[in-house]
Amino acid sequence: MTDLTKLSLADARKGLTDKSFTALELTDAYIAAIDKANDALNAYVATTPEQAREMAKASDAKLAQGQGGPLEGIPLGIKDLFATKGVHTQAASHILDGFKPEYESTVTANLWRDGAVMLGKLNMDEFAMGSSNETSYYGPVISPFRAEGSNANLVPGGSSGGSAAAVAAWLCAGATATDTGGSIRQPAAFTGTVGIKPTYGRCSRWGTVAFASSLDQAGPIARTVEDAAILMTSMSGFDSKDSTSVDLAVPDFAAAVERGVKGLTIGVPREYRMDGMPAEIEKLWQQGLEWLKAEGATVKDISLPHTKYALPAYYIVAPAEASSNLARYDGVKYGLRVSGKDITDMYELTRAAGFGREVKRRIMIGTYVLSAGYFDAYYVKAQKVRSLIKKDFEDAFGSGVDAILTPATPSAAFGIGDEALAADPVAMYLNDIFTVTVNMAGLPGIAVPAGKDGKGLPLGLQLIGRPFDEETLFAAARVIEKSAGGDFAPKQWW
Amino acid sequence: MSVDATTVKRIGRLARIRIEEDEVTGYQQELNAILGFVEQLNEVNVEGVEPMTSVTPMTLRRREDIVTDGGYAEKIVKNAPLSEDNFFMVPKVVE
Numbered sequence: 001m002t003d004l005t006k007l008s009l010a011d012a013r014k015g016l017t018d019k020s021f022t023a024l025e026l027t028d029a030y031i032a033a034i035d036k037a038n039d040a041l042n043a044y045v046a047t048t049p050e051q052a053r054e055m056a057k058a059s060d061a062k063l064a065q066g067q068g069g070p071l072e073g074i075p076l077g078i079k080d081l082f083a084t085k086g087v088h089t090q091a092a093s094h095i096l097d098g099f100k101p102e103y104e105s106t107v108t109a110n111l112w113r114d115g116a117v118m119l120g121k122l123n124m125d126e127f128a129m130g131s132s133n134e135t136s137y138y139g140p141v142i143s144p145f146r147a148e149g150s151n152a153n154l155v156p157g158g159s160s161g162g163s164a165a166a167v168a169a170w171l172c173a174g175a176t177a178t179d180t181g182g183s184i185r186q187p188a189a190f191t192g193t194v195g196i197k198p199t200y201g202r203c204s205r206w207g208t209v210a211f212a213s214s215l216d217q218a219g220p221i222a223r224t225v226e227d228a229a230i231l232m233t234s235m236s237g238f239d240s241k242d243s244t245s246v247d248l249a250v251p252d253f254a255a256a257v258e259r260g261v262k263g264l265t266i267g268v269p270r271e272y273r274m275d276g277m278p279a280e281i282e283k284l285w286q287q288g289l290e291w292l293k294a295e296g297a298t299v300k301d302i303s304l305p306h307t308k309y310a311l312p313a314y315y316i317v318a319p320a321e322a323s324s325n326l327a328r329y330d331g332v333k334y335g336l337r338v339s340g341k342d343i344t345d346m347y348e349l350t351r352a353a354g355f356g357r358e359v360k361r362r363i364m365i366g367t368y369v370l371s372a373g374y375f376d377a378y379y380v381k382a383q384k385v386r387s388l389i390k391k392d393f394e395d396a397f398g399s400g401v402d403a404i405l406t407p408a409t410p411s412a413a414f415g416i417g418d419e420a421l422a423a424d425p426v427a428m429y430l431n432d433i434f435t436v437t438v439n440m441a442g443l444p445g446i447a448v449p450a451g452k453d454g455k456g457l458p459l460g461l462q463l464i465g466r467p468f469d470e471e472t473l474f475a476a477a478r479v480i481e482k483s484a485g486g487d488f489a490p491k492q493w494w
Numbered sequence: 495m496s497v498d499a500t501t502v503k504r505i506g507r508l509a510r511i512r513i514e515e516d517e518v519t520g521y522q523q524e525l526n527a528i529l530g531f532v533e534q535l536n537e538v539n540v541e542g543v544e545p546m547t548s549v550t551p552m553t554l555r556r557r558e559d560i561v562t563d564g565g566y567a568e569k570i571v572k573n574a575p576l577s578e579d580n581f582f583m584v585p586k587v588v589e
Binding site: 200347365378425442 | 497501502505506507508509510511512513514521524525527528529531532533534535537538540543544545546547548549550552554555566569570572573574575576582584585586587
């Protein structure tokens, strides 16, 4: 039998309905692949093989009767940020030690409703704060990619590094992820996978550990555009338990994938042409535009004048919201408790021991910018800048642009333990320079593999769409995927 | 704006995160690097601009003011480090 783990999600689905193989066989193939790879890649922080086999057997029973949901029998990995009933849910943090929720997040509940099988929980940057998956309490995820002629370990990006690595290394058919400033799109770009952050409000945030509530959105990482579209359809939908969930019909996103880009206008924002941008990124961007033109799209130069202020505004808004959201970890309700001489002492010692350095740094910044006397100068100012960033996009879309093409990241994946990045927090933050504007404006954005750098490492392009027009993004991303025609699979070394 | 060592300790207290003496300088440098980075927002003219309150135009939904959930205290305290009779246990806070 062919290696079942190498099938796309869409092909696996076909094989299951054709009865070429069973959900249990498919699940066992993934469990074996995880057992073999996880010591090397550290993509999973918890595996649930028994639960997976039970779910697969239930799917086989349904498939045998010609029934089953759109994801029936498809094995998925779940980012550790999603609450999964009775299963390890710690946001890859020490402070949530032992936490096993009594409830299921809406996004994962939607996936199980549609028949998916859970393989386990995926590693990530602690509380989704990071761009390299090195801030996890469970240690860094190692990218399945290596530069040509090198054995050095690379990062898979972050914060959804476990999701991206597991998908690229065939350790699940697809994965859930979340994106607050680029945490789906940047790791997808680093690992030759497809990742989409939908419009804010498309996916329920209920049961997803909160980082920055006005920016957080869930989305899938998958090996193809079609796979991402299939997962997006199941994950989306109105939820009365999330007050910012949007009551809007969910399209069949997969039906839009082959729609093409004929007649569409693609915007090219001049402010994304950053100083010192590597020539290969610039070249990739031009190539992407040529591909879209060849399929009938028109390219139009646009201006998003407040682009450079998105990242500094983000580093006020996101830490402010995080400092508020993470106040709940106090050693009382769940997770770690370090005893002290009184209750304040207990809080302080628990939080000092339970949070990692990056998380503490962001809580500190957030606490400072929200503190008396600084609130207007920092937070209110940043929210005003955010209004301007959103208006930039509204003006562009108002001028007839259907989608915007940009690079996904300023470079390919970098090494584990990069000293220059470790010494300067701001240098690491610059990874999100092309993605963070999208979160600030609440728009959908997709990263799609489009080429490779000089060392054979994948590079991605990003498409940004109008609110709730993910369909155009899937269609345009599919054109890039098809035109690139490349093999973005890693060479297996693990 | 930049923070001094006293401010770092004060933020630590506000955030309920114990900052040890030997950590103060490190945090001070990191926080000042970030505050220096966000300084560039001063270049932006925001006169007459409304601060964003919702990224998508929406009004919060309302519902009847009735109990719709609850009645499972044992589940709520299930993950607590210390609990008794469905109460969270903490060190004594009132003398």
